[in-house]
Amino acid sequence: MRPVIIWLITGCVMIACMVVIGGITRLTESGLSITEWKPISGAIPPMNDVAWQAEFDAYKRIPEYSLMNADMDLSGFKRIYFWEYLHRNWGRLMGLVFAIPFVVFWRQGRLKGWLMKRTLWILLGGAVVASLGWFMVKSGLVDQKDSNGQLLVDVSHFRLAIHLVAALFVLALALWTVFDLRDARRGFASDGSTPGKWMRIALVLFALQVIWGAFTAGLNAGYVYNTWPLMNGEFMPENVTAFGSFWKDFADHKDGVQFVHRNLAWLVAAVIVGVAFRFRRIDALQKIWVWLIAAVAVQFLLGVLTLLTAVRIELGVLHQLGAVVLLAVLLKALHATGRRTPATAT
Numbered sequence: 001m002r003p004v005i006i007w008l009i010t011g012c013v014m015i016a017c018m019v020v021i022g023g024i025t026r027l028t029e030s031g032l033s034i035t036e037w038k039p040i041s042g043a044i045p046p047m048n049d050v051a052w053q054a055e056f057d058a059y060k061r062i063p064e065y066s067l068m069n070a071d072m073d074l075s076g077f078k079r080i081y082f083w084e085y086l087h088r089n090w091g092r093l094m095g096l097v098f099a100i101p102f103v104v105f106w107r108q109g110r111l112k113g114w115l116m117k118r119t120l121w122i123l124l125g126g127a128v129v130a131s132l133g134w135f136m137v138k139s140g141l142v143d144q145k146d147s148n149g150q151l152l153v154d155v156s157h158f159r160l161a162i163h164l165v166a167a168l169f170v171l172a173l174a175l176w177t178v179f180d181l182r183d184a185r186r187g188f189a190s191d192g193s194t195p196g197k198w199m200r201i202a203l204v205l206f207a208l209q210v211i212w213g214a215f216t217a218g219l220n221a222g223y224v225y226n227t228w229p230l231m232n233g234e235f236m237p238e239n240v241t242a243f244g245s246f247w248k249d250f251a252d253h254k255d256g257v258q259f260v261h262r263n264l265a266w267l268v269a270a271v272i273v274g275v276a277f278r279f280r281r282i283d284a285l286q287k288i289w290v291w292l293i294a295a296v297a298v299q300f301l302l303g304v305l306t307l308l309t310a311v312r313i314e315l316g317v318l319h320q321l322g323a324v325v326l327l328a329v330l331l332k333a334l335h336a337t338g339r340r341t342p343a344t345a346t
Contacts, residue, residue, distance in 0.1 A: 001181050004110055007101045008174045008181075011122070014094045015171040016324045019164075021087050023320040026217055027313045030083035031155060032064050035141055037134040043092055045085055055081065062141050064153040091130055098126055114185075118177050125170040132163045157218025157257075164214045165207070171324070172331055179335040186338035195279040196337030202275060203330055205268045210323060212261040221254040221261070222311040228304050231259065265303055272296045272330075284336040292333060295326040 025031050035058045036042070046052040056077045059065055065072070102119055105111050111119055139156035180186065190196035216222050225231040231240075239255040249256040276292040279285050285292075299322035306315040 001110070003101075004105055004115070005178055005181050007097075007105070008122075008178050011094070011098055012171050012174050012178070012328075014090070014097060015167060015174075016321065018087070018090055018094065018167065019320055019324055020317055021083070021090055022164075022167075023217075023317040024313065025083040025087045026160075027311065027316050028080060028083055029064075029068070029154075030080035031087075031137060032062060032140045033059055033077065033081040033084045034088065034137075035059060035062060037137070039092075039130075043089055052078070064140065068153045088133075091133070095126060095130070098123055115177070115181075118173070118180075122170060122174050122177070125166070125173060129163065129166045129170055132159070132166050136160055136163045154218060154220070157215045157252075160218040161211045161214035165210060168210065168324070168327060172327065175328060175331050176335060179332065180341075183335070185341045186335055187341050188334070189339045191284075191337055191339045193282070193284070193337060195275060195282055195285060198271070198275040198279075199330070199333050199337050202268070202271045203334060205264070205271055206327065206330060209261070209264050209268050210327075212257060212264060213320075213323065215251060215257045216261045217316075219252075219254045219257055221258040222307060222316070224254045225258055226307055226310045228262070228307055231255075231262075262303075262307070265300055269296050269300050276333075285333060288329065288333050288336065291329045295322070295329045298322055299326050 034042070034055070046055050052074060056074055059077060069076070102111070102123060105119075106116070136155050136159040139159050140154055176188075190200055225237070227233070231237050236259060237255060240253075240259045241249050242255070243249050243253060250260050251257065273293050273296060276285065276289040280289040299319070302315060302319040302322045306312065306319045309315055
C-alpha cells in the first residue's frame, strides 16, 4: 500500500498548494481575469498580441474592470492573469495526478473494496471542487450588489466559502484514507470517549471558523478594523449590528463578519488547547497533543498579524496555509479517537 499512500499524500500536498495559490489569487484581485471556463483549451495561454488583447477586452466587459481597474493597461492585466492562469492549471495538474495513478493502481489490483470506493469519492470530489470554482467565478462576472446596495466587484463570498470548504473536504477525505492505510481503519464517529466527543466539537467550531474566514476574505472584511484585541477600541462597534438582521449583520456585512471571525478564533483556540492539555495523557492523544496546541497557537498568531498589517499578502497566505495544517493535525486526533471499523467491512 506504500505507493497508494504516497499518491494520496502527494494529492494532499497539492491541495494545500492550491489553497496557497488561491489565496494569492484572491489577495491580488486576480480571480476574475479569465472570464471563460475552457477545461481543455484553457490550459494554453494567449500566444500572441492579438490573443492577449482579446482576453483583455473580455476582462474590460465585467464590472471589476470599470469599477476598480479602469486605468489598467495590458501589462497590468498580464500580471493578474498569471495568478488565475496558475490557479486553474494547478487544478488541471491535480486532476492528472489523481486520475492517472488511480487507473494504474486499479489495473494493478491495489484498489479494492472500501479503498476503491473511497478513492472514487476523492476523484468525484475533485471534479465537484473544480465545478464549484467556476460557479464562484461566475458570480463576479455579473452585476451584483452588497448589503448597502452598491455594486460589487468580487465573487460571492458565499460561493467562495463553498468552494474552499469543498476543497478542504477532499483533502480531509484523502488524508483520512492515509491514516486508515497506515493505522487501524476507523470511522469518523467517536469511539465514545470524552476526548473523542470533544475533538468532534472542535472540528465543528473549526469548520465554522473556516467558513467565516472565507466570508472575511470574500467581503474584504479584514481591512475594516485593523486593531486587536478590540475593534477600534470597542468590543462590538455599532456598525456590527447596523442592519438589525442576524443574517445580514453577521454573514453578509464586513463589520459583523470580522466580528464573528476574530471572536470565534478565541473559542476555537480555547477548546483545542483545553482538550489537548486536559487529555494529554490519554493514549490516543499522547503523541499529538503538543502539535494540536502548537498548530492552533501559530494559526491564532498569524490571524492577529494578518489583521494588524491590514492583510499583508504574505501573512494572509500563511494564515490560510495555517488553517490547512491545523485541519491535518485535527484529523489525526479525530482518527485516533474514532470508532474502529471491523476488518471485514468493505
